[in-house]
Amino acid sequence: MSEMKKAIVLLSGGLDSATVVAMAQAEGYEVYALSFRYGQRHSVELEAAAALADHMKVAEHKTAELDLRLFGGSALTADIDVPKDELDHSEGEIPVTYVPARNTIFLSFALAYAEVVGAKDIFIGVNALDYSGYPDCRPEYIASFEAMANLATKAGVTEDERVRIQTPLIDLTKAQIAAEGTKLGVDYSVTISCYDPNERGEACGHCDSCLLRAKGFAEAGLDDPTRYQE
Amino acid sequence: MSEMKKAIVLLSGGLDSATVVAMAQAEGYEVYALSFRYGQRHSVELEAAAALADHMKVAEHKTAELDLRLFGGSALTADIDVPKDELDHSEGEIPVTYVPARNTIFLSFALAYAEVVGAKDIFIGVNALDYSGYPDCRPEYIASFEAMANLATKAGVTEDERVRIQTPLIDLTKAQIAAEGTKLGVDYSVTISCYDPNERGEACGHCDSCLLRAKGFAEAGLDDPTRYQE
Numbered sequence: 001m002s003e004m005k006k007a008i009v010l011l012s013g014g015l016d017s018a019t020v021v022a023m024a025q026a027e028g029y030e031v032y033a034l035s036f037r038y039g040q041r042h043s044v045e046l047e048a049a050a051a052l053a054d055h056m057k058v059a060e061h062k063t064a065e066l067d068l069r070l071f072g073g074s075a076l077t078a079d080i081d082v083p084k085d086e087l088d089h090s091e092g093e094i095p096v097t098y099v100p101a102r103n104t105i106f107l108s109f110a111l112a113y114a115e116v117v118g119a120k121d122i123f124i125g126v127n128a129l130d131y132s133g134y135p136d137c138r139p140e141y142i143a144s145f146e147a148m149a150n151l152a153t154k155a156g157v158t159e160d161e162r163v164r165i166q167t168p169l170i171d172l173t174k175a176q177i178a179a180e181g182t183k184l185g186v187d188y189s190v191t192i193s194c195y196d197p198n199e200r201g202e203a204c205g206h207c208d209s210c211l212l213r214a215k216g217f218a219e220a221g222l223d224d225p226t227r228y229q230e
Numbered sequence: 231m232s233e234m235k236k237a238i239v240l241l242s243g244g245l246d247s248a249t250v251v252a253m254a255q256a257e258g259y260e261v262y263a264l265s266f267r268y269g270q271r272h273s274v275e276l277e278a279a280a281a282l283a284d285h286m287k288v289a290e291h292k293t294a295e296l297d298l299r300l301f302g303g304s305a306l307t308a309d310i311d312v313p314k315d316e317l318d319h320s321e322g323e324i325p326v327t328y329v330p331a332r333n334t335i336f337l338s339f340a341l342a343y344a345e346v347v348g349a350k351d352i353f354i355g356v357n358a359l360d361y362s363g364y365p366d367c368r369p370e371y372i373a374s375f376e377a378m379a380n381l382a383t384k385a386g387v388t389e390d391e392r393v394r395i396q397t398p399l400i401d402l403t404k405a406q407i408a409a410e411g412t413k414l415g416v417d418y419s420v421t422i423s424c425y426d427p428n429e430r431g432e433a434c435g436h437c438d439s440c441l442l443r444a445k446g447f448a449e450a451g452l453d454d455p456t457r458y459q460e
Contacts, residue, residue: 062300062301064296064297064300065295065296065297065300066294066295066296067294067295068342070292070294070295071292071342071343071346099342100341100342100345100346100383101338101339101341101342101345101382101383102342103382104338104341104342104378104379104382105335105338105339105342108331108334108335108338109331109335111330111331111334112298112301112329112330112331112332112334112335113301115301115330115331116301116330135381135382135383136381136382136383138381140381141378141381141382144374144377144378144381144382145378145382147374147377147378148334148371148374148375148377148378149334151365151366151368151370151371151374152331152333152334152365152366152371152374152375153330153331153365153366
């Protein structure tokens with residue numbers, strides 16, 4: 001029996017990354033999940049990530065500790081209010097929830113992890129809704145990271161196989177993501193998407209991320225099992 | 231009086247990065263120094279970095295905490311012996327002291343820092359001696375990181391000015407680096423280059439890094455003020 005191909009999957013504990021784990025597994029990958037404790041205000045997402053990793057039987061789950069509050073500059077890590085009941089960006093503008101260079105940092109850690117376990121594929125759940133506002137969610141950014149990654153590592157020097165950054169959600173709407181994950185059996189009750197949950201892990205229902213998620217489930221005609229605050 | 235242009239400089243506490251700080255300052259940059267506590271065995275280098283930052287009057291010095299031991303895979307972070315009295319790599323081979331994706335991770339943090347303080351220039355002290363062995367010290371790697379960085383950040387979306395990764399040491403020998411730094415007044419007694427120093431911060435004199443440093447000073451006809459173990 002041949003060894004399973006390995007993939008690193010960035011796992012935040014939200015709807016998108018849970019769906020990506022299921023998609024990678026459906027493609028036959030043995031999943032090495034990677035989460036980050038980066039000073040985010042909503043650390044209940046890490047509990048969701050751990051629960052998902054367990055529930056979805058990934059091969060390994062690591063949580064990297066790094067403190068992006070060191071630099072500040074985002075509503076998710078500094079003392080800036082998370083916008084409520086409105087999308088926090090317009091076309092061409094950058095949301096205040098943008099964390100400087102976050103995906104670059106996350107993918108860099110994934111690259112280190114990939115090199116150590118011998119994975120060639122790194123999955124990240126960026127999607128079309130994100131890249132309207134976040135520069136590091138755009139397809140051209142992902143392609144340039146992949147090019148860099150192949151020069152950065154041992155793989156780039158000594159092996160034929162290239163590192164690939166896989167973004168299976170990139171052209172999907174939230175509705176399509178929720179539909180795909182439901183088809184693959186993802187238990188979305190374990191996920192949390194809220195930027196500003198309470199201590200019990202209940203979603204606020206009013207932030208950008210909650211609004212997008214609710215809209216997605218509604219459009220897909222699915223019930224969202226997210227627990228909301230009263 | 232116009233505001234000084236800002237630069238992020240990766241500061242390890244060694245000969246190379248100390249020289250880079252001096253070179254950036256000589257070019258008129260206000261230096262924001264960035265060091266990393268990444269699980270390295272030789273953490274005395276962080277004391278050297280702090281002393282250098284103070285001594286060289288940088289505008290700000292931050293130390294990011296991140297644990298690369300999470301993944302292992304290097305003599306500098308895992309329980310693998312540091313080679314002594316021999317260069318630990320041959321042409322085309324990767325040294326055991328290589329840390330997977332380290333420069334990519336370090337530059338990613340520098341990119342976040344640059345974005346927050348409004349710096350367009352990131353200096354890193356990679357040089358010709360390194361890129362014979364480390365894939366992430368090669369000029370083509372640096373160029374690809376720079377291309378990625380300009381797609382990753384707000385700068386890439388909303389401003390004309392490009393992020394630049396500057397590698398002023400890339401074509402210099404250790405002898406040329408030591409000569410240049412000495413000319414600029416760098417106090418090399420504050421630096422430490424050893425991969426395996428003792429608790430008092432004294433260099434072993436026998437690892438790859440010590441051998442290269444000693445050779446550099448000798449070729450430059452300079453005295454190396456490094457403190458060696460008895």
